[in-house]
Amino acid sequence: MLAGLRQGWGTSESSNHLTIPCGYMNLKILSGMSPGGATDPPRDELPAFMITPSNSQLETLMTPEYDPSTLEKASQNGARSVVNNLHAWVRDLLVAVGLALVIIVYLYQPVRVEGVSMLPRIEDQERIFVNKFIYRFRPIARGDVIVFSYPLDPQRFFIKRVIGMPGETVQIRDGKVMINGRELMESYIPRKFQAPENDPPITVGSDHFYVLGDHRNSSNDSRSWGLVPRRNIYGKAVLCYWPLEKLSLIQ
Numbered sequence: 001m002l003a004g005l006r007q008g009w010g011t012s013e014s015s016n017h018l019t020i021p022c023g024y025m026n027l028k029i030l031s032g033m034s035p036g037g038a039t040d041p042p043r044d045e046l047p048a049f050m051i052t053p054s055n056s057q058l059e060t061l062m063t064p065e066y067d068p069s070t071l072e073k074a075s076q077n078g079a080r081s082v083v084n085n086l087h088a089w090v091r092d093l094l095v096a097v098g099l100a101l102v103i104i105v106y107l108y109q110p111v112r113v114e115g116v117s118m119l120p121r122i123e124d125q126e127r128i129f130v131n132k133f134i135y136r137f138r139p140i141a142r143g144d145v146i147v148f149s150y151p152l153d154p155q156r157f158f159i160k161r162v163i164g165m166p167g168e169t170v171q172i173r174d175g176k177v178m179i180n181g182r183e184l185m186e187s188y189i190p191r192k193f194q195a196p197e198n199d200p201p202i203t204v205g206s207d208h209f210y211v212l213g214d215h216r217n218s219s220n221d222s223r224s225w226g227l228v229p230r231r232n233i234y235g236k237a238v239l240c241y242w243p244l245e246k247l248s249l250i251q
Contacts, residue, residue: 107133109235111147111157117213117220118145118159120190121250127242128250132235140165140209140230145237145250148211148228159237160221160228164202164210171201172223175216188251189214199223209233 104110108129116124122145130147140146142162150156164170169180175196177184195216204210208227213219222228237250 107131108238110241113159116218117215118161119193119215121145121188121214122159122237122240123246126240126246128237129239129241130235131238134236135233140233146211146233147235147237148233151228151232152225154232157234160211160213160219162209163212163222164204166204166206166208169201169203170210172197172199174198177212189216193217
């Protein structure tokens with residue numbers, strides 16, 4: 001064994017190491033001798049010996065094993081994940097659309113306003129949503145903008161603001177609304193829309209309401225034809241949605 005190793009040694013003046021063939025690995029041990037005959041560096045400065053893999057071993061270490069079936073499975077899993085995500089997205093979208101339709105059809109009614117009696121808040125041809133169920137959960141309040149069937153022609157629908165509540169006495173003096181003798185403050189009505197008129201007092205009966213349009217000079221309301229029965233009230237106007245620049249809640 002030793003003779004074989006000696007025969008396998010090679011030396012070179014241009015190199016400062018010996019190469020010992022050792023199977024597939026070349027074991028390099030630094031000799032500590034330079035071509036000029038310089039003395040060895042201190043022991044603590046000598047680098048440790050290195051093991052250098054052969055070319056075939058480098059190729060084996062650097063090239064991963066290729067398995068076509070693994071790539072095919074990964075591709076199938078990726079496609080399956082995309083399909084599952086797509087199904088979940090479509091399902092969620094359909095659920096959202098269905099809920100929106102239920103809300104619109106059963107809770108809110110889109111309507112188009114014709115006329116100028118509710119200026120400046122609601123203009124002619126604007127589209128609004130009417131909440132049809134809100135008065136099942138809370139009572140009608142003064143100031144609510146309501147949609148109701150016209151008492152003299154139930155086939156027609158009006159939109160007005162609730163002014164007088166059941167049991168109250170309503171009177172108009174010089175264009176000012178008086179409730180039980182006290183002036184009602186109406187900040188939503190510009191001065192130019194007020195009508196300088198006088199109307200006799202009227203007492204609002206049970207389950208009835210006194211309504212007026214905000215544009216007092218151009219409104220056909222309780223001053224002309226009387227009170228609105230509770231059963232005629234369709235719902236509360238809650239949102240103006242068209243045109244988009246007028247998108248806002250109705251107060």
